[in-house]
Amino acid sequence: MRYSWKDSIYLQREELARRLREPLARLAERCASAQGDRDALNAVLCDGFPGIPYCKYLYVVGADGAQLSDNVSSVGIVPGHYARDRSQRPYMKETVPAWGFLLSDAYISLYAHRPSLTALQAIRSGPYTIGYLGADFDLRNLPVTSELYEEPGYWRQIKGDPAIRNTLFQQTRVESPMDRNHEQALSILEELLTERGIFQCQIHFSSGQATIWVADDPFRYRILDHEALTDPDICLVFPRRPYPENALIPQADIARVLDTMRTLRMADENIYLRMASINTFNGVVSLTFSCDGSHYMRYDELLQKDIAFWFGNAA
Template sequence: MWIKQTIGEQRKVLTSLLEPPMLNLSKLCVSTWTDVNALDQLLNSQFTTVPHCHLIYVIDKMGKQISSNVRANQQIDMDFRGQDLSRRPYSVSLYPKRHFMLSSVYISNTTGRPCISAVQPIIDEQQFLGFLVADFDIAEIPVSMASSQTAPLVPKEIRTPSLTNQTTRLIQPRINSPLDQHIHEINEVLERLIKQYGIFHCTLHYSSAQVMLWHVYDPYQYRLFTIEQLFDSETIMNYPHSPYPPQAVLPQKNVRAVLDQFRTLRLADERIYLRSGSLNIMNGMVGLSFSTEGSQYLPVDVFLSKDLSFWFGQSVVNE
């Protein structure tokens, strides 16, 4: 799956970029291990040698922080000395590791943003002392998460025939897809991504069980996800937390209503059903493609005002 492959590729790039300076700095930490103030000054003077780092510190082998929090511009915060970091997401896999590692993505307690930590053991000859830890804001790491395998979809001809006039055509009955089976849970994930993580446009392809997402910080690229990928918490964490855009035409309260109406149009009938649905909160438009190959684009308020008889005819609703 391309998203996991891309994350793996990014981790390899980050490892090759960060491991050499982290290893060098860990060796320097040995000489100042017993002098906390000297350790702080060392981290401060060497801060810029670790590229794109926003926070660096040292912990002992039990997860207790020894040094201060050291940031850019010679910011040294001694209040964090002695704090217990043994329950941090990266700490559970530290001991007895003796080599460089990258944590999974987690939410930083200091910034509230998606973060990743690089961890380098500090070893004095054969004696294991602790770890050098550098934190990185995901949004500030200049490694694209976009997949080179993602290609634009070729648009089909757009038609807007009356759906009920198409029932004489040979229509393939709806077959439940993985998206259909988990449609409620997927709507919850999409609602969260739209309201809290900067997704402004989504397209759900129900038959192929794929979802396309566009982000406000990268509006010219889309990412294609399977159902399994959307259920992976690390997928969400790779999007920065973003407030709902104030310029969005669609009120935030109507996001879930649109997604639930998509679900209704998908599952209401076995012959005439939604093949794909798209929502753009910035212009307040929805796009609908049905099994009859009829496509329609209309404002959200019009879309939500229509009942099932509008789409399927009263005879279908009464069945």
């Protein structure tokens, strides 16, 4: 099953809430009997802290958000937080559901400036909510329980800098070194992508360079400048590698994709391709135009669109 990043967040939060709800509810019941007594609350929190997995701090606040206990951590009481007003913190502004448990959205912590989230469990006396047990979590300490999401394959368009869009027709394409030698440069890139283990390539048409990632050393990028892209000898630097069987772009379509990018670069003087990328494994290409708009789409969708789609019938 393919998960989006939002799906992965939902599954991760659901699992974390499942692990926290019962131990926090039990500890909140113990806090109810100590409410109004700072030392008694601290003692309850210190005793209950080991039972709250992954927790960084425990504390109790009143219904108005004022802190009624000290912070309690794995090393004991952390002074300096008693009577602190938490009412304006992001988690205190969320609505606690009727069942009394809230797992907040992630936020940036006030002191450490790190991604964090807070669980709130209502402390009740009869039918009344008299405060909340708070548990803070540093996202670094939380386990990842959901699968890593995959990028969607559908076409996405992202608008860029409005200042560039507003002056689009006041600028024209200036011939770059790659424009003057585009056939040779793209032939070299085709060889690298199909025969030399390059799986990701960003082509900077306007500056005449390409950034590449090699399957043999995927964590580092390499930059091919104009000189390298006009010298077929550059292919000798990279050993031959079989085209990967699990690549989503067929080997035979690499040349067609690159040729489409060349067409989009040269078709119009005002609206032209500035940068493009191709990734053989996820089958997606990106296109960034002179208007600073970017498009992300599957390679086959790109190949299905003719020039009129991008520039109108006038093209």
